[in-house]
Amino acid sequence: MMIEESRVAQLVVHRVGNPARGEPLQLSERAASVDAEVSQLILEGYLKGIVSERKKHQFIHETDLNLNELYHYKQQFFRDEIDFVALSQAIARHLHARSQHPNISAGDLLVILFENLADGERVQRAIGVFKSEIRDDFLTVVESGEVIDLRHATGINPRLIDKGALLLESGPDVFAVDRQAQSAKFWLDDFLQVLRVPDPASTTKLVAEVLEQVSEQIADPKQQQQFKEAVLTRCREEEEFLPWEVTDVAEKFVPREQVSQVLDQAAQSHGFSLEKNTRVPAKNVAKRLERSWSKIGIGHGVSILQPSDLNLEDVNIESGDEEIVMTLYFSKKI
Numbered sequence: 001m002m003i004e005e006s007r008v009a010q011l012v013v014h015r016v017g018n019p020a021r022g023e024p025l026q027l028s029e030r031a032a033s034v035d036a037e038v039s040q041l042i043l044e045g046y047l048k049g050i051v052s053e054r055k056k057h058q059f060i061h062e063t064d065l066n067l068n069e070l071y072h073y074k075q076q077f078f079r080d081e082i083d084f085v086a087l088s089q090a091i092a093r094h095l096h097a098r099s100q101h102p103n104i105s106a107g108d109l110l111v112i113l114f115e116n117l118a119d120g121e122r123v124q125r126a127i128g129v130f131k132s133e134i135r136d137d138f139l140t141v142v143e144s145g146e147v148i149d150l151r152h153a154t155g156i157n158p159r160l161i162d163k164g165a166l167l168l169e170s171g172p173d174v175f176a177v178d179r180q181a182q183s184a185k186f187w188l189d190d191f192l193q194v195l196r197v198p199d200p201a202s203t204t205k206l207v208a209e210v211l212e213q214v215s216e217q218i219a220d221p222k223q224q225q226q227f228k229e230a231v232l233t234r235c236r237e238e239e240e241f242l243p244w245e246v247t248d249v250a251e252k253f254v255p256r257e258q259v260s261q262v263l264d265q266a267a268q269s270h271g272f273s274l275e276k277n278t279r280v281p282a283k284n285v286a287k288r289l290e291r292s293w294s295k296i297g298i299g300h301g302v303s304i305l306q307p308s309d310l311n312l313e314d315v316n317i318e319s320g321d322e323e324i325v326m327t328l329y330f331s332k333k334i
Helices: 036-050 069-078 084-098 186-192 200-216 221-237 243-250 256-270 282-292
Strands: 007-016 056-059 107-119 122-132 136-144 147-155 163-168 173-178 194-196 295-299 302-305 310-319 324-332
Touching (some): 007 036, 007 084, 056 186, 069 163, 084 107, 084 122, 084 186, 107 163, 173 186, 200 282, 221 243, 221 282, 221 295, 221 310, 243 256, 295 310
Antiparallel strands (some): 007 107, 056 194, 107 122, 122 163, 136 147, 163 173, 295 302
């Protein structure tokens, strides 16, 4: 998506507290005035910081997408059923109602209408929703006659997005980010109700982490090495592979239930799950695994860095009263 010609059309600011702590919702009744300098800061900070394939999500709902509140509100606005101030107030009320977790801080909510976003040959509008929970400290220079003083000020840094979303005019796609997602996942899960759209980089990371965790569950060093070689061989043979192709390899070494559990945990952590027809970039997975798998555990808390031209074939461990003797057998890679 190209944003170079985009502009800020409207902006409304509300203040949203945590109702669980008795903090109120303060709604603005009109749009804020936006001069050229403020508009430029918003474009270079909020808009540029949110538009990224790694932040791409889609609205979801368990029964009907139109019952997703944010999707419904943005559809109403783009169908000219409500004006922009009413839209921003509906979004603020929804956020206030979802801000019940004790870790959720009060903050300023900026609802912004962007125009002239280019998506291929199509030009569309988008609604930016940004919550700022942290006020930054600044020093300002004040000139008074022959004296130049410094004063303390606080404000919002648009280049540091605490929580943000960009709701596109067409379709269910939305760019979203939550910098404090680990403390309370309400922004993505409860407020927006979105799931991440996987890209090659995120897919590579998820699959590699799953394979690394499966490897750690194989206690026997020799079997663990056989598993690693089988996975790397499969990754080197093709440009892409399907998820079930490597899970089939994993199930030869650990029970299917363990593999499924690791996959479920990874999906929850990354915010998306792998479909059966997802194409996984094999070479990228291999490169990531080669770096992490060069270190091999051989038992008794001992690990070694395996040379790239050798395969570990067997480990013989003899435990005595005062010493442990480990004999490693390697074969040269052909």
